[in-house]
Amino acid sequence: MNLVYINSANGLSKAALETVTYAKKLGADVAVVTNGNAAAELLATLGAYGASTVLQDAGVDGQDPSQLVKLVAAAASKVDASTIIFSHDLIGKAVAPRLSVRLKAGLVAGAVALPEADGSTKVNVFSGKAFGFVKVNSAVRIISLLPNSIQPEQTGGNCSTEAFDSQAGSSAITIKATKKPEGAIPLPEAELVVSAGRGLKGPENWGMVEDLAAALGAATACSRPVADIGWRPHHEHVGQTGVAIRPNLYIAAGISGAIQHLAGVNGSKVIVVINTDAEAPFFKAADYGIVGDAFEVLPRFTEAVKRFRAAQH
Amino acid sequence: MNILVCISKAPDTTSKIAFTNGNTQFDENGVQYIVNPYDEWYALVRALELKEAQGGNVTIITVGTTADDAVIRKALAIGADDAIRIDAPATDAYFVAMQIAEYAKGKGFDLILTGKETIDYNGSQVAGMIAEALELPYISIATKLDVAGSTISCEREIVGGMQEVELQAPAVISCAKGMAEQRIPNMRGIMAARTKPLNVVAPAALEALTTFSTYSMPAAKSSVKLIDPNNLDELVALLHNEAKVI
Secondary structure, eight states, rough: EEEEEEEEBBOOOOOHHHHHHHHHHHHSEEEEESSSSSOHHHHHGGGGGTEEEEEEEEEOOOOOHHHHHHHHHHHHHOOOOOOOOEEESHHHHHHHHHHHHTTOOOEEEOOOOOTTSSEEEEEEEEETTTEEEEESSSEEEEEEEOTTSSOOOOOOOOOOEEEEOOOOOOOEEEEEEOOOTTTTTOOOSSEEEEEGGGGGGGGGGGHHHHHHHHTTTOOOOOOOHHHHHHHSOOGGSSSSSSSSOOOEEEEESOOOHHHHHHHHHHTSSEEEEEESSSTTTTGGGGGGEEESSSHHHHHHHHHHHHHHHHHHO | OOEEEOEEEEEEETOOOOEEETTTEEOOOOOOOOOOOIIIIIHHHHHHHHHHHOOOOOEEEEOOOOHHHHHHHHHHHHTTEEEEEESSSOOOOOHHHHHHHHTTTTTTSSSEEEEEEEEEEOOOOHHHHHHHTTTOOOEEEEEEEEEEEEEEEEEEETTTEOOOOOEEEEEEEEEEETTOOOOOOHHHHHHHHHSSSSEEEOOOOOOOOOOEEEEEEEEEEOOOOEEEEEEEHHHHHHHHEEEEEE
């Protein structure tokens, strides 16, 4: 049995559907374990992605990794799991390592593909500059899957949901405040990202970045200097010290493409670079480049996207 | 307050990444090693700030061979009081974490800090593993850290936002940008680091749970296709028809 942990407290994220799809593609039956009190009808939709059972512990709120590890361990024991899958998101990064120690099961952290024929699994190493193939030496293995590595796939099927008391104990962590911008697409999950840097000259000029993002249905991001000087919030900063992302499309305007920035975006499938300086290093990493002024190119780009969208309908 | 800061060596950000021995080993030829930036800039510097404000001791620990002594001295030069090196090659995250947990057990550290990940293997695993082995609470990817008495206040990243949390020491925290600013060691620190204690400890008998069988490099990027800045419709058409991303 393959076991998938998902956080369903805020609905079913794309990352959650990716992990269930991944577990299904591994071949065995798929059980899901989750915390929180999502509606049973919502959890039952996981059947379409390949889950046969969902175990739900409404008594665990998901804030404390030491509770979550007990939840997943109890579920793993109940379904006799041989592979346990997490998303390599902020929860997976906190819980999967704990589970590795608890079950003495090897962890493949940040898988980007299904396992190879020899049983090894591909991960990013050296901040996306290379790949490594990890072999697990234990009987049970844990894989945390980097978001946007595979697409969720509906294969059809039904699943049952079951209340599950994992005896996870109480939370050791008290939540004082939560700051979460409403409606924004979380950057690591975004398929399309529009990003800008110091070339935009000031926070008052971000309207044209947001316009293009809105036309595309993309998330917005920024370079480190822009976050450091406070033009944009820190959670938008992508790069070595910020968030690492791997969207299908990354559009960078007015960013030179320092190696530290590339380390956060080099997993992107397609990169578009807009820069006035034809010598900007980012062009070497780009698929499509526009040598031009972002102040002129971005609004034209937005108009072109709108024309394209209108023609599609 | 006694703080244990886990550090790792990592290749300098600008290092050329290549592999040797039939792509089974990282090619260290010409590679300059540094203290992993997250360990140094955020975990170590914040530990030093807390010690300076409240008293106590900052110990650094790494799992490695004599080849790691240079980065240990660098961390001592920045201001750590003493250093522990568990004398074994760092085979995988589990091995490293369990060695550190084995050493830290029963020594009364109030805080165990790590960087949020290393810039070579990027696994973000060691801190969580130490926390589980020592049965301690764990805050993953904290961007702020304060301590008042035995109460720890942190700001941590959550999916799509930030959260302020509190918990009781002892605890394990992995540290990220926002927590502190990089410190450049001065000459006095560098001189003092030469005589600070570096204790070499024999490793516990443990096996790694994972191995890297091989490595590969991403396919070379074909050269950039330049688009006329006056013809954005062409770009949109290419993104749709050729790249198939919109």
